[in-house]
Amino acid sequence: MNFEDYRGVWVFIEETDGKIAPVSLELLGAGRKLADKRGVELGGVIIGENVKRLASEVYEYGADVVYVYDAPIFKDYRTESFMKALLDCCEKHKPEIILYGATSTGKDLASAVATDLPTGLTADTTELDVEEDTGLLLASRPAFGGNIMATILCKKYRPQMATVRPKVMKALTREPGRNGKLVEEHLPLKEEDVRTKVLEIVRMATKKVKIDEADIIVAGGKGLGSSDGFQLCHELAETLGGAVGASRDVVEAGWIEHHHQVGQTGVTVTPKIYFAIGISGAIQHIVGMKNSGLIIAINKDPDAPIFESCHYGIVGDAFEIVPMLIDQFKNV
Numbered sequence: 001m002n003f004e005d006y007r008g009v010w011v012f013i014e015e016t017d018g019k020i021a022p023v024s025l026e027l028l029g030a031g032r033k034l035a036d037k038r039g040v041e042l043g044g045v046i047i048g049e050n051v052k053r054l055a056s057e058v059y060e061y062g063a064d065v066v067y068v069y070d071a072p073i074f075k076d077y078r079t080e081s082f083m084k085a086l087l088d089c090c091e092k093h094k095p096e097i098i099l100y101g102a103t104s105t106g107k108d109l110a111s112a113v114a115t116d117l118p119t120g121l122t123a124d125t126t127e128l129d130v131e132e133d134t135g136l137l138l139a140s141r142p143a144f145g146g147n148i149m150a151t152i153l154c155k156k157y158r159p160q161m162a163t164v165r166p167k168v169m170k171a172l173t174r175e176p177g178r179n180g181k182l183v184e185e186h187l188p189l190k191e192e193d194v195r196t197k198v199l200e201i202v203r204m205a206t207k208k209v210k211i212d213e214a215d216i217i218v219a220g221g222k223g224l225g226s227s228d229g230f231q232l233c234h235e236l237a238e239t240l241g242g243a244v245g246a247s248r249d250v251v252e253a254g255w256i257e258h259h260h261q262v263g264q265t266g267v268t269v270t271p272k273i274y275f276a277i278g279i280s281g282a283i284q285h286i287v288g289m290k291n292s293g294l295i296i297a298i299n300k301d302p303d304a305p306i307f308e309s310c311h312y313g314i315v316g317d318a319f320e321i322v323p324m325l326i327d328q329f330k331n332v
């Protein structure tokens with residue numbers, strides 16, 4: 001493999017209902033820095049139906065070039081069709097780095113592409129850098145339960161690939177009118193070439209804020225006693241316009257669905273404010289929320305480990321304190 005044939009940093013641009021996912025804009029910000037350090041172009045890859053019009057937004061957030069696969073076959077995300085498009089793009093344009101959001105789509109696509117190329121993939125990264133002269137991507141992520149940061153290198157293959165957690169990188173300020181180069185690609189892919197069909201998309205009947213995009217998260221633990229007690233978290237979250245999070249024990253008790261679980265085996269979140277209510281503060285929970293801007297813990301046990309990982313701690317009964325907070329915030 002001749003590494004000199006591979007140039008440029010790419011971001012896979014994730015799109016849903018005609019809107020670019022916030023994490024893709026964040027990755028354009030991160031990708032810009034890597035591309036500048038290397039002196040190469042930053043590219044965005046958009047795959048979908050009626051997505052060409054998104055290119056202008058991708059330039060305005062930092063890309064120099066946009067590769068588009070715009071066809072009805074790409075209407076819904078399917079691993080196989082998207083993977084084939086991306087593989088085709090890699091073969092034609094040979095990027096040295098590809099970044100994906102660590103979302104369900106990004107993780108699925110990145111692992112499929114990595115297997116087929118083949119190349120390495122660093123999952124769930126939180127820090128990115130690149131060696132200026134060699135182009136080696138330094139992709140770092142928490143390891144061993146969040147106790148160390150591991151920097152993972154892909155020395156033998158190109159492109160080097162990483163999925164990056166949402167809300168860790170910063171999007172650039174949008175630069176209206178910033179332009180770039182559009183590369184329209186076509187793949188002669190037929191419906192019968194794709195083994196899966198999307199029969200129906202059932203949207204979750206919720207207008208609630210998504211946990212990985214929320215600025216405020218109200219997370220509850222087993223200390224809330226029951227599914228009824230856990231409703232306090234929903235009430236406070238609604239009052240503040242935030243999302244609801246939970247510990248694993250709460251999810252296992254069936255008080256809320258798994259995608260609300262924060263921690264090692266749930267999601268990693270970095271909201272501006274994180275309330276931990278009736279959560280003891282097990283390391284597996286802490287690794288998922290410790291980078292939040294402001295952590296406020298409410299626990300009736302003054303020795304609960306959560307108090308070692310919070311900025312403000314309130315020792316007391318959640319059933320007395322949370323209703324008071326709700327009252328106060330409603331009056332702000």
Ligand code: FAD
Nearest residue numbers: 221222223247248263264265266278279280285300301318
């Ligand atoms: P508890 O530990 O039971 O804590 C309840 C807390 O509520 C206590 O501190 C208590 O003092 C307090 N309390 C009780 N009553 C009140 C009240 N009225 N008012 C205020 N406070 C009150 N956990 C996660 O959360 N996320 C993960 O992703 C995760 N992954 C894991 C992976 C592995 C491999 C393993 C082994 C474990 C994992 N866990 C995870 C589980 C984790 O170890 C803990 O068991 C779990 O986080 C505890 O949940 P909790 O804090 O809700 O419950």
